[in-house]
Structure formats: C-alpha cells, structure tokens
Amino acid sequence: MIRVVLVDDEQLVRSGLRLILGTTADIEVIADCGGAAAVGTILAHRPDVVLLDIRMPDVDGLSVLRGLRARLDGRLPAVAMLTTFDAEEYLSAALRLGAAGFLLKDTEPEELVTAVRTLASGASTLDPGVTRAVIGGYLASAAGSEAAARAVRVLTAREREVLALLGEGLSNAGIADRMSLAPSTVKDHVSAVIGKLGALNRVQVAVLADRAGLVDRGR
Known part of the structure; x- marks a missing residue:
C-alpha cells in the first residue's frame, strides 16, 4: 500500500x-x-x-x-x-x-x-x-555541459550506464530490466550515483545526465 x-x-x-x-x-x-x-x-x-x-x-x-x-x-x-x-x-x-x-x-x-x-x-x-x-x-544556473561531463567522471562505467537510464526517467525496476541486473544491485548503484554526484534525488541526477550528454534521445 x-x-x-x-x-x-x-x-x-x-x-x-x-x-x-x-x-x-x-x-x-x-x-x-x-x-x-x-x-x-x-x-x-x-x-x-x-x-x-x-x-x-x-x-x-x-x-x-x-x-x-x-x-x-x-x-x-x-x-x-x-x-x-x-x-x-x-x-x-x-x-x-x-x-x-x-x-x-x-x-x-x-x-x-x-x-x-x-x-x-x-x-x-x-x-x-x-x-x-x-x-x-x-x-540555467547549474553547471554547464563541460562541467557536468567532468562531474560524472567520478563514476564507474556501470554507474554512468545507470545514470544515463536515470536520465530517461526509468525506475529501479526499469533499469534492472534494461541492464539485466538484480533490483538490489541497481538500488546500490543508484545510491552510489546520487552520493558521488552530491545530489538530493533522482530528478537532480537526471538533469545532470541530460546536461552531460548521457541521455539517449533516440529512444
């Protein structure tokens, strides 16, 4: 409920x-x-x-x-x-x-x-x-695209994949399905991404993913 x-x-x-x-x-x-x-x-x-x-x-x-x-x-x-x-x-x-x-x-x-x-x-x-x-x-008042790209360099390759999918608005279950991972593993990755980027929530990291050019606009 x-x-x-x-x-x-x-x-x-x-x-x-x-x-x-x-x-x-x-x-x-x-x-x-x-x-x-x-x-x-x-x-x-x-x-x-x-x-x-x-x-x-x-x-x-x-x-x-x-x-x-x-x-x-x-x-x-x-x-x-x-x-x-x-x-x-x-x-x-x-x-x-x-x-x-x-x-x-x-x-x-x-x-x-x-x-x-x-x-x-x-x-x-x-x-x-x-x-x-x-x-x-x-x-308009956040870091530019170059700064955003630098910020995401602290992430591992797998975490950047997760960040890109967060930028598409996917839930943990959706990310798990797309990446063929266990939901618990995705939850750990999402927490790591939010923590490393100093964000408060998924909306903020989604914006950063967009700014860093990680979001696939072809989907």
Missing part, C-alpha cells in the same frame, strides 16, 4: 485529490492538511509520497521542504510539487531542495494515480506542462 499525505491550503483541492486517489486499491491517503501543519503532519505519518502545493499563503511548499530537510537530515519522502503555469520562479528552487516531481493542479485523474505510483517506485515524475520550465530553470 502506497501511503500519501496531501498538503494544500484549499480544502476543496485536498478533497478532490483524496477522492481521485481513493478510487485505487493500492493507494491510501493517510492525512491531508494546509501548509502551516505540513511538516508536523508529514513527520507524524512518515508517508511514502507527499503531494505538496508549491505556493500557499501562510507556509509555502519551499518552506515545507526546508523544514523537512532540516528535520530528516535530507532524507525526504518522495515529494511532488503541485503547481500552476504561473509559478515557474519556484520550480528550480524546489528541485534544489529535493522535490522528486512536479505536477500541474489540473492533471488528469489517471495521470495523477500513475504519478503517485511512479514516485513510490523511486522514479521521478515531471508533468509535460512543466518539464521545460523545471529543466530549463535548473540548467
């Missing part, structure tokens, strides 16, 4: 998300709250996935991420930021703080369910509507 906490200052939004996710047998919304109660609620319930509004009037999503990082020593649950088209200035900051995904608030119900399952599997999720803004905003 995938355990989810919903954070949005609008009760109507939380009710709608709860209703959608409640139609599935493998997802349970264990709590929902506004921004002011978010950190305490998440710490109390320790969910697998958090859907977090990026912009709220009292305590916004970035503040919640900072609070979680401080209290969890950087070990965040899978957090997907709920956003709108007019919140681009927040996106790269959320990525740096450890967000594992970005979803538009008008995401179709079936896509929302798929995104939650994807996040729970350890993969990242980027709504097509915000992908360009997220990646573009992050890369």
